Amino acid sequence: xxxxxxxxxxxxxxxxxxxxxxxxxxxxxxxxxxxxxxxxxxxxxxxxxxxxxxxxxxxxxxxxxxxxxxxxxxxxxxxxxxxxxxxxxxxxxxxxxxxxxxxxxxxxxxxxxxxxxxxxxxxxxxxxxxxxxxxxxxxxxxxxxxxxxxxxxxxxxxxxxxxxxxxxxxxxxxxxxxxxxxxxxxxxxxxxxxxxxxxxxxxxxxxxxxxxxxxxxxxxxxxxxxxxxxxxxxxxxxxxxxxxxxxxxxxxxxxxxxxxxxxxxxxxxxxxxxxxxxxxxxxxxxxxxxxxxxxxxxxxxx
Amino acid sequence: xxxxxxxxxxxxxxxxxxxxxxxxxxxxxxxxxxxxxxxxxxxxxxxxxxxxxxxxxxxxxxxxxxxxxxxxxxxxxxxxxxxxxxxxxxxxxxxxxxxxxxxxxxxxxxxxxxxxxxxxxxxxxxxxxxxxxxxxxxxxxxxxxxxxxxxxxxxxxxxxxxxxxxxxxxxxxxxxxxxxxxxxxxxxxxxxxxxxxxxxxxxxxxxxxxxxxxx
Numbered sequence: 303x304x305x306x307x308x309x310x311x312x313x314x315x316x317x318x319x320x321x322x323x324x325x326x327x328x329x330x331x332x333x334x335x336x337x338x339x340x341x342x343x344x345x346x347x348x349x350x351x352x353x354x355x356x357x358x359x360x361x362x363x364x365x366x367x368x369x370x371x372x373x374x375x376x377x378x379x380x381x382x383x384x385x386x387x388x389x390x391x392x393x394x395x396x397x398x399x400x401x402x403x404x405x406x407x408x409x410x411x412x413x414x415x416x417x418x419x420x421x422x423x424x425x426x427x428x429x430x431x432x433x434x435x436x437x438x439x440x441x442x443x444x445x446x447x448x449x450x451x452x453x454x455x456x457x458x459x460x461x462x463x464x465x466x467x468x469x470x471x472x473x474x475x476x477x478x479x480x481x482x483x484x485x486x487x488x489x490x491x492x493x494x495x496x497x498x499x500x501x502x503x504x505x506x507x508x509x510x511x512x513x514x515x516x517x518x519x520x521x522x523x524x525x526x527x528x529x530x531x532x533x534x535x536x537x538x539x540x541x542x543x544x545x546x547x548x549x550x551x552x553x554x555x556x557x558x559x560x561x562x563x564x565x566x567x568x569x570x571x572x573x574x575x576x577x578x579x580x581x582x583x584x585x586x587x588x589x590x591x592x593x594x595x596x597x598x599x600x601x602x603x604x
Numbered sequence: 605x606x607x608x609x610x611x612x613x614x615x616x617x618x619x620x621x622x623x624x625x626x627x628x629x630x631x632x633x634x635x636x637x638x639x640x641x642x643x644x645x646x647x648x649x650x651x652x653x654x655x656x657x658x659x660x661x662x663x664x665x666x667x668x669x670x671x672x673x674x675x676x677x678x679x680x681x682x683x684x685x686x687x688x689x690x691x692x693x694x695x696x697x698x699x700x701x702x703x704x705x706x707x708x709x710x711x712x713x714x715x716x717x718x719x720x721x722x723x724x725x726x727x728x729x730x731x732x733x734x735x736x737x738x739x740x741x742x743x744x745x746x747x748x749x750x751x752x753x754x755x756x757x758x759x760x761x762x763x764x765x766x767x768x769x770x771x772x773x774x775x776x777x778x779x780x781x782x783x784x785x786x787x788x789x790x791x792x793x794x795x796x797x798x799x800x801x802x803x804x805x806x807x808x809x810x811x812x813x814x815x816x817x818x819x
Contacts (some may be wrong), residue, residue, distance in 0.1 A: 345703075345704070348703070348704065349704070349705075423720045423721050423722065424719075424720070424722045425701070425702050425722045425723070426702060426703070426704040426705075426722065427704070428704035428705035429704065429705065429712070429717070429719070429722045432712055432717065432719035432722075433719045433720055435719075436719050437719075444713075445712050445713045446713045446715070449713050472707060472711055472713065473705070473711040473712040473713035473714075474705045474706055474707040474710075474711050474712070475705075475707075477704075477705035477712065478704075478705050481704070481705070
């Protein structure tokens with residue numbers, strides 16, 4: 303019994319390790335829809351990814367100028383080394399060490415997502431940065447002021463001109479550039495992908511094949527290949543943590559995308575999320591207007 | 605082709621709206637100060653007697669009654685002729701709300717966008733009244749929401765009296781926006797804080813869409 307449990311876990315770990323691999327982006331940026339994948343949700347015709355736009359987005363992503371006191375960047379919580387997630391923390395912390403009510407998920411394959419955040423509270427990738435920028439526990443800044451700071455910087459005026467043909471920074475252009483960067487953080491060249499494409503380097507050991515079979519039998523209904531999510535919401539079965547009083551519905555989480563990395567908190571919770579009682583329940587709550595803005599400063603969301 | 609210069613004239617019961625330090629007595633008994641009035645007008649259209657329809661392209665305007673605000677809209681390149689109906693939306697349609705980062709008056713730096721439960725705030729009305737049992741007696745109406753069943757965008761149709769657009773000429777049109785008509789339909793003691801898409805927001809959007817008339 304114990305032995306089979308261990309085999310199960312080892313096999314799954316093997317599969318996850320096979321999924322760990324990132325595309326590196328060099329010159330000549332282009333968004334690619336991998337063979338056999340669905341069409342992306344993101345409308346690239348409205349915001350085509352260009353080298354200059356990507357470079358501007360990248361500068362912005364790593365720049366603490368986006369926060370009120372220039373201490374926190376997007377990368378403070380979304381660390382490249384760990385799939386742009388925040389490991390070692392159950393809850394992400396932002397400005398002045400303030401601890402929020404949620405943990406930063408990995409940012410991967412965002413072009414295929416319809417909604418963002420654990421509760422789906424953001425309806426478009428472009429709009430996602432507004433939440434951390436204006437959250438009192440994260441960057442505690444206003445979009446107006448970010449744009450003011452960008453326009454005061456010669457470096458950014460140059461980068462905006464290169465990206466958009468006009469050196470004036472606006473909220474729109476700042477968000478579009480951040481999207482261009484985030485859209486390029488993709489995982490589709492892992493050993494798993496090569497295995498699926500029957501490409502060189504895609505050989506699976508017997509153990510890994512076993513893991514894939516178990517995964518397809520027990521997990522793939524929710525973690526649908528190739529993105530490893532069906533984009534829906536599930537109840538992870540955990541009781542509401544009353545210590546996180548600002549957090550309205552922590553039990554409803556979107557299914558994660560690829561297992562680029564397993565967050566410590568989520569990994570610990572994982573065994574209990576299997577019974578799903580409330581698929582899409584959260585979206586219904588959102589539609590009925592009953593949702594509140596968990597953990598955000600009332601000032602900015604009100 | 606001609607130009608139509610539209611001026612929105614914010615009023616309270618027929619008196620000019622002055623923000624922050626003028627007390628207004630509404631017919632329903634409430635007395636109040638207004639600190640902020642901002643709203644979107646979109647999809648502006650004019651219909652002519654002969655069936656001509658003029659629709660403004662990329663038609664989004666943030667109207668702001670503040671001192672440094674904006675109550676002017678210039679519609680350009682209108683075919684010459686006589687027009688008898690002015691159509692517009694109060695607020696932004698659902699497509700605008702799900703289309704990502706927009707520019708101009710829709711830029712998120714304009715302070716009319718919800719970061720969480722994302723979408724545009726179509727109308728902001730803020731002020732104070734002793735009737736409000738709230739911090740600083742404040743009332744706050746942030747009306748937005750694009751998802752059924754609580755959409756808050758409203759269509760408005762105003763009859764015009766033979767509005768003539770002449771070649772290379774600018775015609776003026778003044779539209780009164782009388783907040784008295786909004787406040788008289790509620791009691792601030794009961795209704796003073798609406799900041800989420802909801803049934804109440806949809807109802808207040810109905811009231812708000814009734815404040816416009818050609819001056």
